Amino acid sequence: MNYQVYNRDLCVGSIRVLGVSSSSVLMVGDTQTIQLAATFDTPPESLLVGPFVPLTPE
Structure with a gap:
C-alpha cells in the first residue's frame, strides 16, 4: 500500500488518549x-x- 501525506502548518498543543485498540x-x-x-x-x-487442524474425539 502506498500512502502519501502532505504536511502543512499544524500545531498540536496536547494529545489525550482514552483508549488503544489492538x-x-x-x-x-x-x-x-x-x-x-x-x-x-x-x-x-x-x-x-x-x-493440519487437530481433530477432537467424539
Missing part, C-alpha cells in the same frame, strides 16, 4: 519509515503451527 498507531512528529510488528500473549503450548 491494531493502532499513534505517531507524534515526522516519520520516514514505519515498521509493523505483532506479538501475542498466547502461551506457547496453545500455539499450533502446521497445515
Whole structure:
C-alpha cells in the first residue's frame, strides 16, 4: 500500500488518549519509515503451527 501525506502548518498543543485498540498507531512528529510488528500473549503450548487442524474425539 502506498500512502502519501502532505504536511502543512499544524500545531498540536496536547494529545489525550482514552483508549488503544489492538491494531493502532499513534505517531507524534515526522516519520520516514514505519515498521509493523505483532506479538501475542498466547502461551506457547496453545500455539499450533502446521497445515493440519487437530481433530477432537467424539
